Amino acid sequence: xxxxxxxxxxxxxxxxxxxxxxxxxxxxxxxxxxxxxxxxxxxxxxxxxxxxxxxxxxxxxxxxxxxxxxxxxxxxxxxxxxxxxxxxxxxxxxxxxxxxxxxxxxxxxxxxxxxxxxxxxxxxxxxxxxxxxxxxxxxxxxxxxxxxxxxxxxxxxxxxxxxxxxxxxxxxxxxxxxxxxxxxxxxxxxxxxxxxxxxxxxxxxxxxxxxxxxxxxxxxxxxxxxxxxxxxxxxxxxxxxxxxxxxxxxxxxxxxxxxxxxxxxxxxxxxxxxxxxxxxxxxxxxxxxxxxxxxxxxxxxxxxxxxxxxxxxxxxxxxxxxxxxxxxxxxxxxxxxxxxxxxxxxxxxxxxxxxxxxxxxxxxxxxxxxxxxxxxxxxxxxxxxxxxxxxxxxxxxxxxxxxxxxxxxxxxxxxxxxxxxxxxxxxxxxxxxxxxxxxxxxxxxxxxxxxxxxxxxxxxxxxxxxxxxxxxxxxxxxxxxxxxxxxxxxxxxxxxxxxxxxxxxxxxxxxxxxxxxxxxxxxxxxxxxxxxxxxxxxxxxxxxxxxxxxxxxxxxxxxxxxxxxxxxxxxxxxxxxxxxxxxxxxxxxxxxxxxxxxxxxxxxxxxxxxxxxxxxxxxxxxxxxxxxxxxxxxxxxxxxxxxxxxxxxxxxxxxxxxxxxxxxxxxxxxxxxxxxxxxxxxxxxxxxxxxxxxxxxxxxxxxxxxxxxxxxxxxxxxxxxxxxxxxxxxxxxxxxxxxxxxxxxxxxxxxxxxxxxxxxxxxxxxxxxxxxxxxxxxxxx
Ligand code: 26W
Numbered sequence: 001x002x003x004x005x006x007x008x009x010x011x012x013x014x015x016x017x018x019x020x021x022x023x024x025x026x027x028x029x030x031x032x033x034x035x036x037x038x039x040x041x042x043x044x045x046x047x048x049x050x051x052x053x054x055x056x057x058x059x060x061x062x063x064x065x066x067x068x069x070x071x072x073x074x075x076x077x078x079x080x081x082x083x084x085x086x087x088x089x090x091x092x093x094x095x096x097x098x099x100x101x102x103x104x105x106x107x108x109x110x111x112x113x114x115x116x117x118x119x120x121x122x123x124x125x126x127x128x129x130x131x132x133x134x135x136x137x138x139x140x141x142x143x144x145x146x147x148x149x150x151x152x153x154x155x156x157x158x159x160x161x162x163x164x165x166x167x168x169x170x171x172x173x174x175x176x177x178x179x180x181x182x183x184x185x186x187x188x189x190x191x192x193x194x195x196x197x198x199x200x201x202x203x204x205x206x207x208x209x210x211x212x213x214x215x216x217x218x219x220x221x222x223x224x225x226x227x228x229x230x231x232x233x234x235x236x237x238x239x240x241x242x243x244x245x246x247x248x249x250x251x252x253x254x255x256x257x258x259x260x261x262x263x264x265x266x267x268x269x270x271x272x273x274x275x276x277x278x279x280x281x282x283x284x285x286x287x288x289x290x291x292x293x294x295x296x297x298x299x300x301x302x303x304x305x306x307x308x309x310x311x312x313x314x315x316x317x318x319x320x321x322x323x324x325x326x327x328x329x330x331x332x333x334x335x336x337x338x339x340x341x342x343x344x345x346x347x348x349x350x351x352x353x354x355x356x357x358x359x360x361x362x363x364x365x366x367x368x369x370x371x372x373x374x375x376x377x378x379x380x381x382x383x384x385x386x387x388x389x390x391x392x393x394x395x396x397x398x399x400x401x402x403x404x405x406x407x408x409x410x411x412x413x414x415x416x417x418x419x420x421x422x423x424x425x426x427x428x429x430x431x432x433x434x435x436x437x438x439x440x441x442x443x444x445x446x447x448x449x450x451x452x453x454x455x456x457x458x459x460x461x462x463x464x465x466x467x468x469x470x471x472x473x474x475x476x477x478x479x480x481x482x483x484x485x486x487x488x489x490x491x492x493x494x495x496x497x498x499x500x501x502x503x504x505x506x507x508x509x510x511x512x513x514x515x516x517x518x519x520x521x522x523x524x525x526x527x528x529x530x531x532x533x534x535x536x537x538x539x540x541x542x543x544x545x546x547x548x549x550x551x552x553x554x555x556x557x558x559x560x561x562x563x564x565x566x567x568x569x570x571x572x573x574x575x576x577x578x579x580x581x582x583x584x585x586x587x588x589x590x591x592x593x594x595x596x597x598x599x600x601x602x603x604x605x606x607x608x609x610x611x612x613x614x615x616x617x618x619x620x621x622x623x624x625x626x627x628x629x630x631x632x633x634x635x636x637x638x639x640x641x642x643x644x645x646x647x648x649x650x651x652x653x654x655x656x657x658x659x660x661x662x663x664x665x666x667x668x669x670x671x672x673x674x675x676x677x678x679x680x681x682x683x684x685x686x687x688x689x690x691x692x693x694x695x696x697x698x699x700x701x702x703x704x705x706x707x708x709x710x711x712x713x714x715x716x717x718x719x720x721x722x723x724x725x726x727x728x729x730x731x732x733x734x735x736x737x738x739x740x741x742x743x744x745x746x747x748x749x750x751x752x753x754x755x756x757x758x759x760x761x762x763x764x765x766x767x768x769x770x771x772x773x774x775x776x777x778x779x780x781x
Contacts, residue, residue: 155573
């Protein structure tokens with residue numbers, strides 16, 4: 001329910017304001033970009049008062065500081081128009097200007113300040129905290145370049161800098177908040193004298209809740225030189241040196257590190273992590289002091305959430321401030337720190353668990369290394385130090401009041417594996433908070449047809465109380481048909497877009513089978529493409545065998561240094577080229593790899609999907625959030641018992657989920673069997689034949705063994721058990737064919753996935769954090 005104090009302009013007032021901005025800011029130009037910017041400026045003018053009134057209403061209320069190196073925001077105009085009920089008004093003014101709203105929204109660059117799941121989760125959380133009334137500040141970095149732009153040349157990934165800021169960012173306000181952050185230097189008797197200082201300048205992006213009911217803040221730190229230009233050096237003729245400090249400051253937040261857990265450990269990355277942590281702590285402590293509150297009461301006023309270990313250095317930084325600046329004793333400082341700090345783990349992959357060499361930490365942050373050694377001394381069993389490395393996961397765990405996993409299975413595996421020892425010492429500390437996604441963007445925003453069908457069936461209000469989707473049951477025939485019609489219309493629209501932009505003609509009546517996520521061995525895109533090859537080969541053997549037509553859609557970026565993942569992209573491209581040109585299989589099978597996967601492309605694909613590929617090796621995907629978006633948009637999941645797939649299957653019903661593969665337990669025992677892959681291949685000629693095609697030049701005649709690397713891996717070490725899970729995956733895919741062939745049956749299963757996925761709203765997740773971790777109650781409306 002919107003804050004009455006805040007007014008949203010009438011459609012007429014909105015129109016007038018946009019036209020006025022077009023003339024005042026853009027000299028009356030009416031090109032897409034000018035209209036987009038004029039509309040953004042008007043919307044910002046509506047959002048800022050909502051934001052300020054929410055800050056007043058939240059004053060004195062306990063709030064959360066969500067520290068994250070990533071916020072994968074995507075676009076904001078469409079979301080904001082929807083939230084404020086101005087979409088139709090915007091449609092009308094665009095039409096009047098001879099444009100379409102979709103085209104205007106299309107020119108907004110994605111704010112791609114994240115790699116994947118972790119970053120997008122943080123963005124969904126901002127929307128939910130603002131909507132449920134949880135006072136919050138999301139703290140992040142204002143990278144000049146977000147996640148790289150992916151090109152596909154000759155079926156291979158290329159990377160070019162992303163430049164979301166090249167034309168400014170209309171949604172941000174330069175904040176009055178800025179702090180000097182120190183690096184390097186020396187420590188004498190506990191007193192740190194940094195030898196380099198870089199200025200952290202805040203930029204605020206207001207985050208309005210649904211219908212302006214409340215609002216939060218995204219505060220992004222930019223790095224600026226204390227002294228941007230050295231006139232003396234310039235006059236001395238050293239023209240380049242004169243802006244050296246500015247260049248080195250600017251380098252700090254120049255670009256987002258593009259790896260999502262494949263490799264870590266660069267000095268600049270640690271500098272970025274400390275810059276975020278120190279500036280954010282300085283900011284929230286400044287507020288606390290400004291409110292005249294004694295430091296000891298900090299836990300009553302603020303909860304800090306560390307989004308994985310990336311901002312974990314915030315723990316030692318808080319200790320430094322409390323001990324060196326506030327004069328607290330070590331134990332008192334640690335007690336207070338544990339009263340505010342909480343840590344979320346998002347991965348069990350050993351290569352993604354951050355640890356920093358003591359030498360590097362001691363060089364960059366000498367006082368913090370001293371404090372970390374004191375912490376390790378005070379908690380000998382915590383495993384903070386090991387092999388001259390500082391283990392950031394153990395440090396975060398040891399300093400946190402609460403530690404959480406992101407799905408029920410993941411949280412149990414945390415207790416049994418990476419944190420087994422710490423869990424035994426602190427059995428109450430680990431709790432679960434299964435992920436969620438915001439239904440505003442991921443249903444109403446990207447699938448207005450479905451939103452309309454749901455509202456027609458159960459009325460308004462479900463968007464902020466998503467478990468009301470359950471009222472769709474018992475399913476009314478008209479509702480199932482309406483949803484099936486929406487899916488069909490979305491598929492027709494996507495088919496048109498694929499034809500226009502990718503030159504691929506697909507049949508909207510075919511099953512749209514979609515795997516979109518970062519490319520990673522544990523996510524097993526190579527299992528999917530091997531099944532695709534086997535399907536193609538069998539279709540060619542018997543094209544008249546009554547196959548269910550398939551469109552296989554892939555998208556996702558590989559970390560630039562991750563060679564195997566890049567080869568998987570290359571293979572998918574080569575298979576697509578061959579299959580799509582094959583007259584024998586014709587429209588029975590089409591394969592597409594879409595370049596530059598990002599939030600906006602996900603919004604275009606998910607509403608048109610029939611089958612959601614969630615096929616990771618069990619025990620490897622901490623949760624997944626794409627799986628939730630697909631289910632609530634009426635796609636059926638083919639997946640393993642991994643991450644949140646387990647809970648999706650529990651809630652939508654086993655009969656509405658295509659399960660296959662080993663469980664996490666079976667995975668660890670299968671891995672122990674020597675030659676597990678060779679044995680599996682021997683027993684599965686279909687797989688052997690598909691692997692042979694990777695060796696015999698089927699997809700690249702003049703370079704037959706190009707993909708031998710992938711074949712050797714799957715038939716050799718096969719760490720992620722592609723070979724062992726293949727047969728059951730094939731069985732599940734053929735079962736999907738049979739289900740899809742029964743259109744009414746499929747439509748009902750799809751509708752039940754929608755009706756039963758309400759729990760996967762990030763509003764439910766945030767209410768869990770508020771109750772179980774932060775101790776925050778919503779600000780009353
Ligand atoms: C240090 C490099 C690095 C960068 C990012 C290491 C690890 C990461 C992230 C933790 C990777 C990530 O995005 N994890 C994903 O987090 C999602 C939100 O909780 C989960 O749904 C996914 O399962 C998990 O892979």
